[in-house]
Amino acid sequence: MELIRTIRLKLLVSPEQASELNASLKANRDALNFASQVAFDHGGISAYKRLQPLTYHRLREKFGLKSQMACNVCSTVAGTYASAKSNGRLLLANFTHSKLVYSYNRDYTIQPASQTLSLGTLSKRIKVPYLVGEYYQPYLHHEMWTFGSAELVPTRKGFSLHVTVKREIAEPLSRDCDAMIGVDRGMNFLAVATNQMDEVMFFKGRSIKDKKATFVRQRKELQRKGTRSAKRKLKQVAGRENRFMTDVNHQVANEIITFAKCSGSHPCIVLEDLTNINLNTVVRLNDRYWRFSWAFAQLETFIRYKAFAEGIPVLSVSAKYSSQRCPKCGHTAKANRDKKRHRFECKKCHYQLNDDLIGARNIRERGVEKRHQNEVAGA
Ligand SMILES: [Zn+2]
Structure with a gap:
């Protein structure tokens, strides 16, 4: 990849x-x-x-x-x-x-040692000193990264050059993992993560829900107005909402990666496969449907990408019955879960747990099984 x-x-x-x-x-x-x-x-x-x-x-x-x-x-x-x-x-x-x-080597080159770059213009090539944030410094090493195209961007105070760098790295394997982190995504909590020591991390959805409700209210009002300026404002609100959700997803993904790294020296993250899940059971089919599914898909992309960059493997497991199955004995029944009391109690072995945790626990267990299967298959 x-x-x-x-x-x-x-x-x-x-x-x-x-x-x-x-x-x-x-x-x-x-x-x-x-x-x-x-x-x-x-x-x-x-x-x-x-x-x-x-x-x-x-x-x-x-x-x-x-x-x-x-x-x-x-x-x-x-x-x-x-x-x-x-x-x-x-x-x-x-x-x-x-x-x-600009294409690298053809119309621009970078000399990290002297912090200068050479750039083609209409009449000649110019040599320009540059400033770079500390965060970006490691990417300027030619030995590790390949330079791709760059774009010249005028800014309020001058110019920036946005340079694309690439690196081919091997897909991390789950074989040598010493920690398993199950991540459940949902409505009450944006995400719940749990590791092999049963330590838990919750990412509360409440404040996000409130903020989203504000956006929904604003949109509804503007939709009712229906004027041209209202339509323009509608676009702005939608843009703000998307940026807000993107920010949140970045934060959540970062915290999950940190949690994974604290759980072991070779952690593995397990996510449920949401591609076929029917969110209708949770949300009525309106525009909240795609907003949520979009946000979930984006969170997954962020987690996968950041994990990959850290050499952390990510496994996908089935989402089926992950909220009804007993993580201890495997007994699966709707009656196991008492939604009103927010409790999970297995009808067979009487194992009890806060019901927000069930999903993440089951996902983690399925990840452990999947890793064993992979091992047997030699992957
Ligand atoms: Zn049980």
């Missing part, structure tokens, strides 16, 4: 270099709009190979673009029409912001 990171470098440009970069950005934006018009006039060309011969020489002569920049313009425009076609809405694409993409 490939690990991808984006690192931000703040460029310390001289006034002269700033005007060089601004000129490049402007030429690039004009070139994008020119190529966009050509592509549109030909029925919305969405293939790079068709657009390139039609525009390349004019991009070079009319806008003074370097060879690689001209190619990047063609692929950006072709890509834009490809996604417009798949959305079924073919309109003339207008680029109000410049998107200046």
Whole structure:
């Protein structure tokens, strides 16, 4: 699997270099709009190979673009029409912001030792000192990371370069694990995690629910109004809500990783497979349905990615009856759970537990079984 990171470098440009970069950005934006018009006039060309011969020489002569920049313009425009076609809405694409993409070694290089980078502009290559956050420092090692494309981004005070770095690492194996962490996702608690020592970590959903309720109220009001400005505001609210949930999911995923690392030296995380679960039983089928399922799927992506980066394997297990099964004797019955009293009591062996914990415990147990099966299968 490939690990991808984006690192931000703040460029310390001289006034002269700033005007060089601004000129490049402007030429690039004009070139994008020119190529966009050509592509549109030909029925919305969405293939790079068709657009390139039609525009390349004019991009070079009319806008003074370097060879690689001209190619990047063609692929950006072709890509834009490809996604417009798949959305079924073919309109003339207008680029109000410049998107200046650089390829490593061809039009930019980085020298971490001297904290400088070399960047191509329309007229020449410029050498620019940069600042980088401590957090990003490790990613600048050429031996460990491969540099990919970079994007020049104008900021309020100057310019940043967003550099993509990649690294191929082996999928972590669950074979040598000394700790198992079961993670249950739900409505009352966003997530409940438990380890092999029965230590528990709850991530309360209450404050998130309250905050989400505020968003829902705001949206309903705006929907009722239905004016154009209300529609615009609706979009803003939806954006804020998504950013809020993304933030929360990042935090929860980080805490789960920390909890896993504290549970053993080779932890393994177990998640229930939610791809086929029917959330209708919990939430009525309205827009809360997809909001929750979206949030759960995102949390899983974050957990998997962060775990992978830490070399922690993640197992998926069946979600079936994970809230009805007795984690001690395996007896599965609806009657085991008393939802009103928030208690779980096994009708067979009388094992008792707080019902919020049942899911995570069962998921953990299934993870242990799955690891044994993998071991037998030699994986
Ligand atoms: Zn039991």
